[in-house]
Amino acid sequence: MDTIEAGARAWPSRREVLALGLGAFVVLALPWRRAHARLVRRTVPVMGTIAELAVVHRDARYAHGALDAAAAELRRVERAMTRFDAGSEVGRANRHAAADAVAIGPATAFVLAEALRWAETSDGAFDPCLGRAVELWDVTHRH
Numbered sequence: 266m267d268t269i270e271a272g273a274r275a276w277p278s279r280r281e282v283l284a285l286g287l288g289a290f291v292v293l294a295l296p297w298r299r300a301h302a303r304l305v306r307r308t309v310p311v312m313g314t315i316a317e318l319a320v321v322h323r324d325a326r327y328a329h330g331a332l333d334a335a336a337a338e339l340r341r342v343e344r345a346m347t348r349f350d351a352g353s354e355v356g357r358a359n360r361h362a363a364a365d366a367v368a369i370g371p372a373t374a375f376v377l378a379e380a381l382r383w384a385e386t387s388d389g390a391f392d393p394c395l396g397r398a399v400e401l402w403d404v405t406h407r408h
Contacts (some may be wrong), residue, residue, distance in 0.1 A: 305321075306321070345372065346376065
């Protein structure tokens with residue numbers, strides 16, 4: 266600050282007033298209580314394995330809602346595409362497709378088309394047919 270005489274105070278300069286005003290604006294613009302993002306995790310047994318899900322969000326209810334939606338989607342895919350349920354789209358195709366056409370949904374058709382495309386692209390290195398692996402692993406008789 267500029268002073269006129271030693272020990273006497275002058276009014277703040279224009280620069281100091283602007284700095285104080287700007288500082289006050291910054292302090293008041295900051296939220297008093299910052300909500301910190303939290304990591305919410307869930308483990309879901311699905312599709313013959315364990316899915317580890319995680320969401321980072323400030324609102325725990327939002328994070329849990331997102332985890333609920335993700336788990337529901339995984340279960341929906343499992344219901345449609347599991348080979349362990351004879352009523353699923355894949356289960357019905359495994360049982361009846363050799364004799365007659367079997368209706369499947371667009372999601373299952375997409376997955377099957379992509380699997381066949383990868384098999385062709387990899388010259389058979391990727392084989393979407395699990396029959397040989399199931400026999401090798403004896404999946405149906407394991408505990």
